[in-house]
Amino acid sequence: MTTTLPADPDTERLAHKLAEAMGKPLPEIVREAIAAKAESVGVTLQGRRALSKEERLARMTAITDKFAELPVCDARSPEEIIGYDEFGVAN
Secondary structure (H helix, E strand, C coil), X not given: CCCCCCCCHHHHHHHHHHHHHHCCCHHHHHHXXXXXXXXXXXXXXXXXXXXXXXXXXXXXXXXXXXXXXXXCCCCCCHHHHHCECCCCCEC
């Protein structure tokens, strides 16, 4: 099997520099990097492992925290945006 690196020259240079700095062959560096990223998101060669309740909650909290940090682009209520009055009649 041949190691395939992205066509991006910067990524390839970085991978080669990391392999040299760590004294490991390039395929091993690439495999370790991919394995570490896969593990961080719960992916294994057998598929995704089941997340614990705490892990699921932590992931959902992280996602909602990111959304909460987004700026408000339109402060109107959903009813105002859609165009309904207080009686549910379209304006």
